[in-house]
Amino acid sequence: MMNWPAGGSDPLLEALQSDHLPDLGHVDMAGLLGDPRLGRRALVSSFGAESAALLHFVTQLFPDMPVLFIDTGRHFAETLSYRDLLAERLGLNLVNILPDPATLAGEDADGRLHARDPNMCCTLRKTFPLADALEGFDTWISGRKRYQGATRAALPVIxxxxxxLKVNPLALWTEADLAAYFAAHDLPRHPxxxxxxxxxxCAPCTRPVRNGEALRAGRWADNPDKTECGIHLGPDGRFVRGRPGRG
Incomplete structure (x- = not known):
């Protein structure tokens, strides 16, 4: 029997796993997502390449689930159109989240922060806005999957x-599972x-993937040490405002 990967745990996590995810062969995702111990829940979506599957899967179970979209101001026009298409087709309870304009004016006046300091750009445009939006929630739902790359290979479901708390409902899905779900529910692909x-x-930091490259190779391709935007904190993570040395 395969066990869940090692990582931060506590009595609530252990109880939720025991009740809904005792091992990799017994996953009661609907039960987990509906468990009142999760408290106030929100789904966070980038409306990216695979987002429609998670949005459909969760909102078929919980139609009123808030769907948080971080509008960084740097998305492809196609992403915004796709967001609007899915919001209408799936009847999403969409909440658009924006970065603080005063902070952007001070830190990214020329709009080139992504080139100078991509980590700080993600922090100002994604991490801080999401942190503020999640203050009203106890649990958020992510679309990450194990097959997306080495850094996610041991991704837990909760x-x-x-x-x-964070739930990754599609963590154990394969590419074939995802393709089958898109086909079964006639879900539109991102253009x-x-x-x-x-x-x-975001458009300035994303390019097409070349033959033989990993799925996420087109993200921050000019910065090989950067693989995530910083919104996923881990068990000991904390949101920290400002740069070191600033008040």
Whole structure:
């Protein structure tokens, strides 16, 4: 029998896993997502290449689930159109989240912060806005999957993420599972997928994936040490405002 990967745990996590995810062969995802111990829940979506599957899967069970979209101001126009299409087709309870304009004016006046300091750009445009939005929730739902790359290969289905619980309902899905789900429910693909974009983030930092590359190779391709935007904190993570040395 395969066990869940090692990582931060506590009595609540252990109880939820025992009740709904005792091992990799017994996953009661609907039961987990509906468990009142999760508290106030929100789904966070980038409306990227594979987002429609998670959005459909969760909102078929919980139609009123808030869907948080971080509008960084740097998304592809196609992503915004796709967001609007899915919001209408699936009847989403969509909540658009924006970065603080005063902070952007001070830190990214020329709009080139992504080139100078991509980590700080993600922090200002994604991490801080999401942190503020999640203050009203106890649990958030993510679309990450194990097959997306080495850094996600041991991704748990439920985990601690800073002060929140986080559920990854599609963590154990394969590419074939995802393709079958899109086909079974006639879900539209992101328009950039056909142009080679396997993983889709902000326009300045995303390119198509070349033959033989990993799915997320087109994200921050000019910065090989950067693989995540920083919104996933892990069990000991905390949101920290400002740069070191600033008040």
């Amino acid at each position: 985990e601690r993420d800073g002060s929140h 950039l997928v056909d142009r080679g974009y396997a993983s889709i983030g």
